[in-house]
Amino acid sequence: MSEYVVDLSGIRKTYRGGVEALKGIDLQVPEGCIYGLLGPNGAGKSTMVKILTTLIKKSGGTGTMLGRPLGDRTALQQVGLLPEHAQFPDYLTGRQVIEFTAGLQNVPTAETKQRTDELLDLVQMTEAQQRKIKSYSKGMKQRIGIAQALVNDPKIVFLDEPTDGVDPAGRRDFRVLMKKLREEGRTIFINTHILSELEPIVDRVAIISEGQLRGEGVLDDLRASTPEYSIEFEGTLSIEAANAMKAEAIKVESGLITVSTSYATEVQPVIDQLRQENLVIVKIERRTQSLEDLFIDLIDSTKAATPPPIPS
Amino acid sequence: MKPYLTILLDSFRMLRSKAIFWVSLIITLLVAVLYLSLGFDEKGVTLFFGLTSFETELIRKGTPSAERLYLGIFTNYIAEIWLAWIAVLLGLISCGSLFPNAMKEGSAGMLLTKKPSRFGVFLAKFVGSLFFVAIQVILFVLVVLIALRWRVGEWNFSIFWYVPLVLLVFTYLYSFMVLIAVKTRSVMTALILTLVLWGISSIVGSIEGSLYQFTQTDTSVVEISPSKENNEFEDLEDSQATDRWYTRVKAIYGFLPKTGRTMEIADRLLVVNGKRGYNRGSMLDIMMGNVSQEESAMAEATTLAANRHSVSYAIGTSSLFALVMLSLAAWLFCRRDY
Structure with missing residues (x-):
């Protein structure tokens, strides 16, 4: 059975x-x-x-x-x-x-x-x-x-x-x-x-x-993708710090830093850097791929994998 | 057993919820009460519970002709028109939506995913539909039974034969209607096609009856008129041609439901003046002044024509038709996707 x-x-x-x-x-x-x-x-x-x-x-x-x-x-x-x-x-x-x-x-x-x-x-x-x-x-x-x-x-x-x-x-x-x-x-x-x-x-x-x-x-x-932490801040990050982060595959944009990791400990140095530069942290959020994202990714990948119809 | 009783109970609740059920029940009772209002006294016939009356020496209270007339009105008009046509038609209209509704997407999911098999559900739904006609006819016959006791003075339980016979007529037609309903899921299509079938069956039945009478008369003319020597050969040819047509029409009629013939069976089963068998022609006898117990030649001819088909032929072939229709409908109902 x-x-x-x-x-x-x-x-x-x-x-x-x-x-x-x-x-x-x-x-x-x-x-x-x-x-x-x-x-x-x-x-x-x-x-x-x-x-x-x-x-x-x-x-x-x-x-x-x-x-x-x-x-x-x-x-x-x-x-x-x-x-x-x-x-x-x-x-x-x-x-x-x-x-x-x-x-x-x-x-x-x-x-x-x-x-x-x-x-x-x-x-x-x-x-x-x-x-x-x-x-x-x-x-x-x-x-x-x-x-x-x-x-x-x-x-x-x-x-x-x-x-x-x-x-x-x-x-x-x-x-x-x-x-x-x-x-x-x-x-x-x-x-x-x-x-x-x-x-x-x-x-x-x-x-x-x-x-x-x-x-x-x-x-x-x-869920295919790794969770990510997004940190929103006010002010301008120094070029040296931004370059260092980018070298470690951290995404840096104006007022937003995104760290792809499952572990919160890996985010701590980024927060320390922002504090050291006296920047105001507005929001820290852990994001995972939602069911909707997963659903759409899977459906889209199916459509992409389907060959287009052969013209008659 | 409980699941099937649940479906039957649901059919009854559904009928009870329909306005047409109550309207036709009220009209049925009104017709029955109207019949009850007809009576006899020492002077003649009374109408509307004695509100009006007319004197006649032929039909008075307690005379055998009174019973024959009273039963005649019932069989020739009320049973013939109301029970055989209108009650059956109302039944078809009321029950027409039963199967298409049960087969709708959301309803089928509620009904066909449970313990009872699809065939069991089909049968229970079909039997449930018979409630409509059964309730109407039983109530009607009960009032007529009381009317006969009151007006003629005897309990004539033989009129209860109308209950199974009307149900049989309804079953012939409803089985065809269910087949169309299961196939098309359309109430209107099923109703229209059933009415067409009913019409065809009635017309073919009438033609068959007329041809029967014609062939019988024609043969007798050939046989008893030796003086028509010049025309004898032509008459014989005509007679043979008519016979051939009668055979063909009878063969076609054999496959159709015999609604009229089935209702006529009631005449053979009714008990009148202590004797089994009622002749519709005897009512005409009474109206024409022949009140004797002996049947006239016309009444005998009517009996002969009515009895040309045996009970087993009329009910057997029609039931076979219904069985084939129901089997096809059940097969479709059980195998289709919902």
Whole structure:
């Protein structure tokens, strides 16, 4: 049995008409982590989630989910899903939506009531539970969507664009909730294009573009460039000091010095030099490559590597 | 079992949420109450719960002809028009969106990623759709049962045959509608094509019925008119040509759902004056003054024409049509990507 909750090898999907949405994806998702699947529009992210949740049949490749072959209904009983553009029946109340999913997943009736109460509390929808879905805001619907995805006490939760249309306060609550779910030992698979939402909470990411995996792993390992310290100051640095710094590959500009290093101790001589020349240090900042930078770098490198079309 | 009951419960909730469900339920009850308002007294027939009446010696309270007339109004007009056409049409309109809505991107994700298999979901959704027609027809027949008890004086439980028969008619058409809906995901396309099928089926059924009567009459003319010696050969040729046309039309009709024939089966199952079988022609007999228990030649001819297809042929071939349509729809529903 695979040690991963999701273990995919060479997953391909070709739609009718020959459009290749996935061109052989290998992916391993460890248990109990927050896993981010990133990619531009049309990259194949949703296709991937749909294959995992049986909404789409793969054209090729093999894979397991929770130790069972893809498509196994027993495995699906331990899976929660909030699909992209989730549409809940508007004649149901928020509570009924959660109970509906519980019924579909064969959750015992007594357990359903208790879990529904807990989940409504968790997503802060207890007060609005008896209102019809059609009266909910987008953010409220997403909260109910997350709650229904958890009603069967799933081992793995797929969230496809979960913060789409959610206000900033709702997004903060979402991040807190994701961390809580991870602490409970669940694996959370988030499919999103809002990178800033993912960066503070994600353990591992996979970046796909044009149906192919461009990078996968722990975020810090994926970051290609070394962190850098930037020091902003007022005044003019002496030419001798500037030349000495440049000789040590330190970037010196007007009012700004940038030191590429992971270690703060290597920045101390620069600060000492500025103090010695009585220059006023305005700001010192440690900068790492953001997830957005990483994402754009990977996508750009893909585009650069793709040969231009041959003119007919 | 619970997941399938959940889908059925959801279908019921969906129907309950639709205005058309309540509107058609109210109209159904109004039609039933209107029927209930018709009665008989010692002088003749009363209308609108006795608000108005007209005297007749032929049809009075307690006479066998009263029961035949009362059942005749039900079978010839109310069941024929309301149950067989309008209730089924309202059912198709109401349930038309059920499959296309379930197949929308966000909805399919909610429904098809859970424990029940796709085939199970398909069947549960289909059975759930039958609720709409079942509820309407059961309520309607209940009021008619009360009306018959009140007006004619007996509990005629044989009218409950209308419930499975109307459901069968709905199933024939709805199975085709589901196939189109699953294929195109368009409610309007599915509804229009289903109405076209219904129209074609009814027209072919009428032509088949007319040709049947024509061939029967033509044959009898040839056989009983030896005086027409000069025209005998031509008559025989005409008769053979008509027979050929009848065979062709009957063959085509064999593949189509027999909505009209299925509803007519109810006539054979109804119990009137203690006897199984109701003849629609007998109502005409009563209106023309023939109130005897014996059927006229016209009534017998009507019975003969109505019984030209066996119950197993009418229901069997139509159910086969529905089964093929449903199988194709289920196959498409189960194998497609969402």
